[in-house]
Amino acid sequence: MIRFFLRFTGFWLLAAGFVALIVDGTRSIAASSLLLMSAGDAWFAVSPGTLAALEAWARARSPALWDSGITSVLSVPAFLLLLVLGIVLMTLGRVRERSRFEAG
Template sequence: MIRFLFRFLGFWLMAGAFVALVVDGTRSIAATDIVFTSAARTWFSLSPGTLELAQAKVIALSPVAWTAVVNPLLNLPLFFLLGLVGVICLAIGRVPARSPFEAT
């Protein structure tokens, strides 16, 4: 059951990464320059209050964690971040290969 949830989440994240890649590609074609939308910009446009709340909580725990870990991750292109997390979820939820010598 847990594997199914990881695979389900992984496929949705990969679909989101593909949509973000198409949006960035469309914007790049329209601007005749390479345009990437960062995860922070997308998060801020969807819900600025939660981004500020998350930033305040992480900085309260450790200011170094925000500047060294979270901020660089949020500055990655959205399609890359979603794809990376999606691949990790799919790897966690993968069904192990059956051995040809295993009794069924």
């Protein structure tokens, strides 16, 4: 059941990553220059309240955590972050192939 959930979530993250890549590509073609939306900008566009809540929580725990750790992750292009997270979840949820030489 957990493997299914990991694969299901990974699949949707991969799909969202490809959609973000298409959107960035379309915007870049229209502007005749490379335009990439960062993960932080995408998160702010979707749900600014949760991003503000994360910032408040992280600053309360450790200001260095927000300033150096989380902001560097949020500055990555959204499509890249989504694709990497999707691949990691798909890999964690993969069904292991049984070897024909394996006993049992």
